Amino acid sequence: MRVEDIDLSDMAFWALPWRERERAFAVLRAERPLAHFAEPDLGSSSTLALPPGPGYRAVVRHADVTEVSRRPEIYSSGKGAISIIDLPEEMVEFFASMISTDNPRHARLRRIVSAAFSPRRINAIEEDIERVAGRLIDRVATLGECDFVTELAAPLPLEIICDMMGLPASEHATVLRCSNIFASSSDAEFLAPGDEPLEAMMAAGFEMVDLLTELSAHRREHPADDLTTALLTTNIDGEALTPAEVASFFILLLTAGNETTRNSISHGLLALTEHPGQRAVWQADPVAVAATGVDEIVRWASPVHWMRRTVTEETVLSGEVLHPGDKVLLFYGSANRDEDVFEDPYTFDVRRSPNPHVGFGAAGPHFCLGAHLARREIDVMMRQLLVRLPDIVASGEPVQTVSRFVNGINHLPCRFTPTAPPATA
Numbered sequence: 001m002r003v004e005d006i007d008l009s010d011m012a013f014w015a016l017p018w019r020e021r022e023r024a025f026a027v028l029r030a031e032r033p034l035a036h037f038a039e040p041d042l043g044s045s046s047t048l049a050l051p052p053g054p055g056y057r058a059v060v061r062h063a064d065v066t067e068v069s070r071r072p073e074i075y076s077s078g079k080g081a082i083s084i085i086d087l088p089e090e091m092v093e094f095f096a097s098m099i100s101t102d103n104p105r106h107a108r109l110r111r112i113v114s115a116a117f118s119p120r121r122i123n124a125i126e127e128d129i130e131r132v133a134g135r136l137i138d139r140v141a142t143l144g145e146c147d148f149v150t151e152l153a154a155p156l157p158l159e160i161i162c163d164m165m166g167l168p169a170s171e172h173a174t175v176l177r178c179s180n181i182f183a184s185s186s187d188a189e190f191l192a193p194g195d196e197p198l199e200a201m202m203a204a205g206f207e208m209v210d211l212l213t214e215l216s217a218h219r220r221e222h223p224a225d226d227l228t229t230a231l232l233t234t235n236i237d238g239e240a241l242t243p244a245e246v247a248s249f250f251i252l253l254l255t256a257g258n259e260t261t262r263n264s265i266s267h268g269l270l271a272l273t274e275h276p277g278q279r280a281v282w283q284a285d286p287v288a289v290a291a292t293g294v295d296e297i298v299r300w301a302s303p304v305h306w307m308r309r310t311v312t313e314e315t316v317l318s319g320e321v322l323h324p325g326d327k328v329l330l331f332y333g334s335a336n337r338d339e340d341v342f343e344d345p346y347t348f349d350v351r352r353s354p355n356p357h358v359g360f361g362a363a364g365p366h367f368c369l370g371a372h373l374a375r376r377e378i379d380v381m382m383r384q385l386l387v388r389l390p391d392i393v394a395s396g397e398p399v400q401t402v403s404r405f406v407n408g409i410n411h412l413p414c415r416f417t418p419t420a421p422p423a424t425a
């Protein structure tokens with residue numbers, strides 16, 4: 001494969017099998033670590049769509065991803081961390097939240113939100129994760145087969161985020177539909193026939209804003225022990241989110257915390273199926289191996305393809321001069337296969353240690369707020385699966401999500417020996 005044949009902006013690239021994409025990134029790391037690509041032309045007929053900008057540099061080496069992440073004053077998130085094209089103002093309001101802000105705004109938002117993600121709340125959630133995972137497995141245990149993504153991997157993080165916010169179960173299906181559109185609007189599976197992707201994203205955004213505005217108004221009158229109430233309630237520093245910020249933060253949680261965890265769990269089952277030796281190691285001691293295995297799943301899956309930064313002052317990266325306004329995309333999956341950092345990067349090793357992967361982003365102000373929660377969800381689901389459905393395997397080809405942004409799996413057939421429901425069910 002030649003550098004000239006690689007086009008990271010071409011959607012066809014993201015439909016290639018994983019191994020082929022990995023080969024392309026290996027070529028870029030070795031030969032062109034800051035390759036320039038034209039911005040994707042979204043081909044959108046929407047009036048919201050802006051014309052493509054000047055293109056971007058693909059940051060593919062671990063050392064460079066780390067360097068960019070830890071220097072927010074030179075590499076800004078403020079112009080849109082989760083989109084290549086500068087987002088129209090209306091969309092920034094919905095999708096940007098703190099992931100697309102710089103200091104001082106980012107620090108303020110992160111302070112408030114981190115306080116609401118208190119250890120007490122996360123501990124309470126840990127019990128919920130066990131309960132929800134158990135219930136999902138109960139539901140399929142007698143069947144002997146199912147779609148792993150739709151029945152097990154997708155509902156767990158979705159239900160947990162909705163429960164955290166205090167959204168009733170009756171809203172879960174709406175939230176799932178909108179969340180799919182946010183993260184993978186390029187995938188036709190998630191759009192109604194004739195839908196225009198950008199317009200569909202905006203419509204989904206409005207739907208979520210309405211839902212959360214209603215919930216916020218209710219919680220102001222009737223506070224509850226949930227994240228929505230915590231975010232709206234002034235904390236000890238006199239800080240709180242406005243209802244609009246709560247809605248925007250919820251959309252961020254959906255885009256940042258939902259698909260990512262779902263896809264990690266699905267990639268996890270696939271990896272354990274393709275590497276029976278590693279599965280045997282995990283199954284022999286699920287609690288001890290989870291300490292390293294969960295992070296190896298996140299490295300292996302690298303569920304977020306990239307985040308964007310914009311250069312604010314002239315600087316040098318990998319020996320090349322970058323100018324103010326240059327866009328750089330941090331390709332986490334490539335950094336997570338960097339042979340200069342990982343021994344045998346293409347080996348799935350559930351005991352890998354150390355494992356300085358950047359699946360949750362590299363160290364810096366935007367490092368994943370939900371990393372702890374995501375690790376717990378992956379751990380609990382893997383443990384319960386290996387104990388409750390001990391011979392579960394992926395039994396057919398995964399249907400990849402066609403997306404430039406998330407390394408997703410839409411469907412994954414799985415098979416296991418049916419078991420009777422627990423006596424209490």
Ligand code: HEM
Pocket residue numbers: 069081098099100110161252253256257258260261264298302303304307332359360361362364365366367368369370371373374
């Ligand atoms: C395996 C699952 C997950 C992966 C791979 C993942 C990955 C990431 C990445 C790559 C970033 C950006 C880092 C940067 O720009 O430097 C991020 C940020 C973020 N993540 Fe996660 N994430 C996961 C799960 C979650 C969960 C479960 C939540 C919350 C429920 C969450 C909430 C967030 C938030 C709020 C941010 C923005 C933080 C900021 O800008 O300060 N993530 N995540």
